Amino acid sequence: MKKSPLPLQNACGGSKNQSLGKEALVKLLRWHFGHPEFRGKQLDAIEAVLSGRDCFCLMPTGGGKSMCYQIPALAKKTGIVLVVCPLIALMENQVMALKEKGIAAEYLSSTQATQTKNKIHEDLDSGKPSLRLLYVTPELIATPGFMTKLRKIHTRGLLNLVAIDEAHCISSWGHDFRPSYRKLSTLRSHFPGVPILALTATAVPKVQKDVIESLCLQHPLILKSSFNRPNIHYEVRYKDLLDDVYADLCDVLKSSGDVCAIVYCLERTMCDDLSAHLSKNGISCAAYHAGLNDKLRSSVLDNWISSKIQVVVATVAFGV
Known part of the structure; x- marks a missing residue:
């Protein structure tokens, strides 16, 4: 109202x-x-x-x-x-x-x-x-x-x-x-x-x-202001020590329940590949990066904010 x-x-x-x-x-x-x-x-x-x-x-x-x-x-x-x-x-x-x-x-x-x-x-x-x-x-x-x-x-x-x-x-x-x-x-x-x-x-x-x-x-x-946010839990996992990085990420996302999440990648192609991999494993997600047109980026953002998709796999442009 x-x-x-x-x-x-x-x-x-x-x-x-x-x-x-x-x-x-x-x-x-x-x-x-x-x-x-x-x-x-x-x-x-x-x-x-x-x-x-x-x-x-x-x-x-x-x-x-x-x-x-x-x-x-x-x-x-x-x-x-x-x-x-x-x-x-x-x-x-x-x-x-x-x-x-x-x-x-x-x-x-x-x-x-x-x-x-x-x-x-x-x-x-x-x-x-x-x-x-x-x-x-x-x-x-x-x-x-x-x-x-x-x-x-x-x-x-x-x-x-x-x-x-x-x-x-x-x-x-x-x-x-x-x-x-x-x-x-x-x-x-x-x-x-x-x-x-x-x-x-x-x-x-x-x-x-x-x-x-x-x-x-x-x-x-x-x-x-301090970058420490007490409402956030921090955890570091070393990729070199994991048997399967993709499986570990899928497990983390699935165990988090129905919450919105962002996975950051360094390259656009990595965003596309990881988004496709997560989708195949039953996780609702979409890629977001500068290689997409404005209409598609806006659609991804709107769907993520409205919880129509759970995960955005993005470059740092998503933070902007």
Whole structure:
């Protein structure tokens, strides 16, 4: 069931210009997302960007990075938070989840119908957009037409935050460098005064430094969370000591019950071969890698999220 928006003045106890305290932010968190408290460095990141400060946030997968820009979007009475995301399927899923909670969010991509895109653009061109969060790809930001639209939104004082997910993609030192991310280096000059939030789950010190410099972050708050997740059991098995690696993997997956799982491989062909082997052994699975077209990758992701398939055999691109 969709929730009605929590009025900002009720959540904050004052006008939109009043600085938000922890109590007001926790109230937004509980009302919209049902979480009793913030986790890890979430609150630090949220308070930083709401105060207008740039922030670099390193959190493990599943650490709640999305809260760091979704709560700021709800804490402002007007304006939008722009979220840069590299994968259309992930944008779709986040937007769908937000809409189910009654939060005005949309994404723009080449896969959408013209009528849908026109409606979003009309809202952005209005004097007071109803959108709170807008998800886009780095490729779209690089287009002159969309950048012009963003500058107009910024001129009207309606661009509250730019959040860059998977920020390590901007670094040539990273494992998943994407040239389109490099063009995000112009955001600081185009949108002075707008805080930039860079988020990633994977960045060694060299990559972290490159991300901060490439995005021209100004005196950013640097937040790093531990990669240890107490809710996860870790176990190491050496392939050389196993009689049959495939049989061992099948046994592990079958003994885990009806749960979703990811098996990471280093090469695309290995993903295809292992997926076929697991399927022959009665395990519901599919391969996921850059060699598949966008439609098929989206289908695999949707089927895995909805538990139609149990296992995804993937390259690291699935993490992105």
